[in-house]
Amino acid sequence: MDPSTSSHALELQNLNSASSGNQEDFTCMAPKIYKAxxxxxxxxxxxxxxxxxxxxxxxxxxxxxxxxAQFGQLKCVVWIIQHYSADSSPLQRPNLKGDTPLHLAGREGHLEVAKALIRAAKTVSERDIESGIGADNTMLRMTNNENDTALHEAVRYNHSKVVKLLIKEDPEFEYGANFSGGTPLYMAAERGSRDLVKIIIESTNRGRLAHTGPMGRTALHAAVISHDPKMVEDILEWKPDLTKEVDENGWSPLHCAAYSGYVSIVAQLLDKSDESVVYLRVKNYGNKTALHIAATRGRKRTAKLLVSRFPDCCEQVDINGNNVLHLIMMQRRFFKRLIKIPWMNVGALINEKNVEGQTPLHLLADSQLRFRSDYIRNKKVDKMALTNQNLTALDVISLAEDLTGRKGGIIQSLKQSKARVGPLLWQKTMRKGKNSSKKVRDKGSDISFLRKVSDSHLLVATLVATVSFAAGFTLPGGYNDSDGMAILSKKAAFQAFVVSDSMALGLSVTAVLCHFCTALSEKGLQLAVLLKFAYLLTKLGVGAMVVAFLTGLYAVLPHHSGIAILTVIICVCCLVLNYALLGEYEKNVEARLYMLESKLDLGKFFRIRT
Incomplete structure (x- = not known):
């Protein structure tokens, strides 16, 4: 910088500070000059x-x-440069944030202004004494307070033409990371700028191209996370060894692709990477491999691709001793096709125990997510395998709290597959003396629960019977005065009304009689069976009553009128909604009945009856 200019500026600043009575180093530009x-x-x-x-x-x-330069005023930039002829200091002079005019031109994408600044720097004859490089390269390599060069700024705001120009002017320079850790190549990949990635790779000396980013990531990590297969392809063609590089948390690009389920990118990485990449583990993520991560995230296609390409990777376990089948069993999605792969369907893998002695079947029972009947019926699955606490899969689900309303169904499915309780539960069952009083209390509470359900169902059945009975004597349309017959008896809608109303009455009355029978029974077995039968009759009776109401209204309304169509729509929607609500209620009741199965032995009852 020119010393005279510096001293003049300092004097002016001191003068401004003194006149304002403030010691702060404050400057301002005349409005007309700024606007000009x-x-x-x-x-x-x-x-x-x-x-x-x-x-x-x-x-x-x-x-x-x-x-x-910031506003792209080329004519003005050229005039100012000529005004400071043979002086590079205005070109390299930073502002308060360390930005040179080239930084601002690159940030705003003003290509012609950037060209003018570089041309001006080339004409300056002075050389940088310490580095021995020209004023143009010095300006190109200058960094601001964030350690960003003009190239960083152009990449950040996706100005491809400016990026190409800046690299072309200094292709041998290795643009390092800024204080956020981003190099130009990484920043372009992170922002999904495929064109910039291609420009940077093709225009820079490949041996001097930096590719790192924050947290130890590489440009390939960023391209994978951006889900851009073409960008991944470009980076892999430039430097395939990046597939082996991991970030500071141990994540490779393959781990990232498996986590997100990007199947096409996983295939690209496998094609270009060394075999060892598949077996890399993420230490801060349970020591999991890419296959474990795909299974944990429910990425079925990704897991299948990894196992198909590298069969023995399924033998690896995570920090808890879980193999891929353990992790699959805890997911909502079932990997049916994956399990059918031959090297996945072996007893050593299917019945492998983790550090707690749990096999995949134990975790399946404990998760209570889905029944997985195909897996449970597999003859290679050991249903009597014991955990470190001597529990079988049936023991695990029997002792667990019903979290999803599926506990009873899972128990039934396991029993049908010949699963049995283990020695620990057998030992508890044999302690009749100590537990007899508890069993009596449990049995009493179970019967009390059934009676409460019966009382509520009886109320509904009685209401349906009452409404249906009353509707039978107040027929829609009325009666003929001459013979007392129904006026609308020949209409199909009226006939449907009569049939559905009769069904509602018959079903609900039968349900009421079932509930009367439950009041006379003291056996939990009979109570449960009668309750299930009465519930079915009541549900059908409610549906028949709604149909009777719908057909009765339709019989007395003009069939093609808007009010008739609207009535039909409302009744149908109500019927669907009611049955949906009944379905949720039924799940809860069924789950409770399944929990009572071992005490009431409903299966044995039905076998005797049939």
Missing amino acids: AAEGDTNILEGMPSADLRVQLTPNKNTVLHIA
Whole structure:
């Protein structure tokens, strides 16, 4: 920087500070000069004394050249450069944030302004004594307070033409990371700028191209996370060894692709990577491999691809001793096709125990997610395998709390597959003396639960019977005075009304009689069976009553009128909604009945009856 300019500026700043009574280093630019530089009006600038023009600074210490470059005023930039002929200091002068005019031109994407600044720097004859490089390269390599070069700024705001220009002017320089850890290549990949990635790779000396990013990630990590297969392909063609590089948490690009389920990218990485990449583990994620991560995330296609390409990777276990089948059993999605792969369907894998002695079947029972009947019926699955606590899969589900309403169904499915309780539960069952009083209390509470359900169902059945009975004597349309017959008896809608109303009455009355029978029974077995039968009759009776109401209204309304159609729509929607609500209620009741199965032995009852 010119010493005279520096001293002049310092004097002006001190003068401003003294006049305002404030010691803060504050500067401001004359409004007309700022507007002239921003709007490209060189006439006003030409009328200013050279000394005054040099000391004009904004609060961020931007010079008139900064302002003209920022707003893309090429004519004004050229005039200012000529005004400072043979002097590189205005070109390299940073503002308060460390930005040179080239930083601002790159940030805003002003290509022609960037070209003019670089041409001006090339014409300056002075050399950087320490580095021995020209003023143009010095300017290109200057960093601001965030350690960003002009290239970083152009990449950040996706100005491809400016990026290409800056790299072309200094292709041998290795643009390092800024204070956020991003190199230009990483920043382009992270932002999904495929064109910029291609430009940077093709234009830079490949041996000097930096590719790192924050947290130890590489540009390949960023491309995978951006889910851009074409960008991944470009980076792999440039440097396939990046597949083996992991970030500071141990995640490779393959781990990231498996986590997100990007099957096509996983295939690309497998094609270009060394075999060892598949077996890499993520230490801070349970020591899991890419296959474990895919299974944990429910990525079926990704897991199948990994196992198909590298069969023995399924033998690896995580930090808890879980293999891929253990992890699959805890997911809502079932990997049916994956399990059918030959090297996945072996007893050593199917019945392998983790550190707690649990096989995949134990975790399946404990998760209570889905029944997985195909897996449970597999003859290779050991249903009597014991955990470290001597529990079988049936013991695990029997002792667990019913979290999803599926516990009873899972128990039934396991029993049908010949699963049995283990020695621990048998031992507890044999302690009749100690537990006899508890069993009596449990039996009493079970019967009490059934009676409460019966009382509520009886109320509904009685209400349906009452409404149906009353509707039978207040027929829609009325009666003929001559013979007392129904006026609408020949209409199909009326006939449907009569049939459905009769069904509602018959079903509900039968349900009421079932509930009367439950009041006379003291055996839990009979109570459960009668309750299930009465519930079915009541549900059908409610549906028949709604149909009777619908057909009765339809019989007395004009069939093609809007009110008739609207009535039909409302009744149908109500019927569907009611049965949906009944379905949820039925799940809860069924789950409770399944839990009572071992005490009431409903299966034995039905076998005796049939």
